[in-house]
Amino acid sequence: MSKTNQHDIELNLMDEVFAQYGEEKGALIPVLQKAQALYGYLPPEVLQHISRRMKIPVSKVYGVATFYAQFYLERRGRHVLRLCDGTACHVKGTPILLTALEDHYHLQPGETTEDNELTVEIVYCLGSCALAPVAVFDGTVMGRMKQKTLLNTIKKRTDLK
């Protein structure tokens, strides 16, 4: 879902973000969040750009970007499946869902299919435990997920077979 490819990153998209946060103390995290919303992930060029504009060493920008789970330094798939492995979901069957993904698509959590179609991620608790196990496909929360429904959803909504 990134709006650019690796060779064509429009850094001036960030100008508005710097205008908004320019003077604020400790604004690095919100700036990274906005940057990720713009580009879909945080490519090295953007990290360097932020470092220059905010006068923060690039090592520190990189350090913060790699510390938090929410930031992606690599491009993600066109579709993102997030499986909750919070306690309730774990008890109610997320491991079985993961096994199914591994078996069918050779996907481990955090990986993207080779054709860039689907990324699978683990999240810890979306706070909807009564609906466990919970999957989020491209932002749609789906509760009481079963192996079959999950595989059907992937078949229906992606180009994967």
Next chain:
Amino acid sequence: MQQALVHDLAERRTLAQTRWQAKTQADVYITVGMGTCGIAAGANDALKGIQRELEARGIRAEISEVGCVGMCSYEPMVEIQARGRERINYGNVTTRQVKEIFRHYFDGGALRKAVIVGQVMPTTTESHSHVLHSLSFRSIDAGEQIPFQSKQLRIVLSNCGLIDPESIDDYLAVDGYSALEKALLEMTPEEVIEEVLNSGLRGRGGGGFPTGLKWRFARATPSWPKYVICNADEGDPGAFMDRSVLEGDPHSVIEGMIIAGYAIGAEYGYIYARAEYPLAIRRLQIAIEQARELGLLGKDIMGSGFNFELQIKEGAGAFVCGEETALMNSIMGERGQPWPRPPYPAVSGVWNKPSNVNNVKSYAYTPRILRLGADWFKSLGTENSPGTAVFALTGQTQRTGLIEVPMGITLREIIFDVGGGVPNGKQFKAVQTGGPLGGCLPDAYLDTPVDFDSLRAAGAVMGSGGMIVADESTCMVEFAKYFMRFVVDESCGKCPPCRIGSTRMLEILERITAGEGTMSDLDEIKRLARGMQLGSLCALGQLAPSPVLSVIRHFEDEFVAHIENKECPAHVCQNLITYRVIPDLCTGCMVCARNCAVQAISGEKLQVHEIDPEICVRCGLCYAVCNFDAIEIISPR
């Protein structure tokens, strides 16, 4: 100046109350539960369906989008009240069920998929000439409170499901911001602290430190500026209490924070919220803007001369940021790593200035305590843990959801009376509180009263409110391993006892669940645990061994079974189980063979099938799809 501003607020409140009356006593009043769970279950579509149905029937109705009443298993939930008639709460109202509940309420038709949750009764508690409004649910026939509600006492959740969280008028109508008015105009900061201290309120983030004392320390530090920080980084898996408060009643948290600011002498506040809670953040943003518009945030609030501003800081996905020093580092745009205490935040916190960090619920209790009085709050719960406890009850219970119960209630009452016990005829095995830093208790401890001190003595903790019930199908060793993996993922990496200790411990647990453990591994776990407890920088590392230790303490037999017999008694650990077809039950329907991802199942149609254990990956799909219960799990292999 002062008179005018207070007068303005009073006028607005009167107006809000009139509107509230008109709304709740309209010809038809409908509420839809719009928490994250409700929306996930389809509340948005249900709302559209309701609007269509009202149009079709030519009914004019007031529709209110409210927070979550806590009965997640019934979502989406809709309440209907026609003037002069009972107010009925319907559950499982997806868009298809909308017509059904309208027919039921207005035409006496039958319900098919929707259910009646109960009759909703507005309730009030009065003390010191202030009123706490709330809701209770009674069963239609018996008139008694429905079981899920019977032991509950809603204080901090009183507005959740009652008011529209996006309307400051609704909050004003139920006495909102009157505690702030009282604090600013009638009390000195010291008196506010005294009142909170007298109420005995203990920090609801899990630590249980007296809130009033924390405020006193922050006030006593002679440095300026000071900061008020709300820890809304609710990261424990299985816990969603704070999310519900923020989504259902954001103004109460804001009011509590302004009061805290006045008490400690701070003019600025941060709410540090998890990025995973977008709806809570949006509602907070709306509430902050509304409060600013009415002059409840900003300069010279109510003409008292007191200034206060609030800002939301969105987290970026790090469990450790629930630890207060890590949280403050994150606010400052740093990696969310903790620093050693002392200095405590009350002395040197964010931007090296005195900071007061409290949990969402601690702030939300404060306005209620100031309104109804410290003596009222102290009369609830137990002597050393006054008030109520909020739990997200999840896992293997009949009824799950968000509950608020008086402190001192037993675990048994929560799990069996409120939660309805374990479903599907299975046996209760353990209850886990406090998430990855807590512990689990077996049935022998079910009569333990729920309060900060009793739970700690039993080897569990109050935590911030996650309560997960496990039945006999849960493997406790695997459960402990799961929590340890969580800690390995979430350890910030700053101090070695936590970073390396948790990794080594996970390796041992993986060995044991793979059937390769030895009895000396248990001693090694205990040795590592001591190192982590004594040597880690923050609570994450210090408490990370707790789940494993509590399993060793209460379920040692399961560890022994895994180690000595290579057996997983709960039939969970993949390396210790095998799947087998029960010949007498197999009808040869081929469903399992068709579904098997690795073609491990052979057999002709109408012939008994066979699973090849060499090919089988133990995914359990055949077990799940078999319509005749003809597949069994055997352990040891």
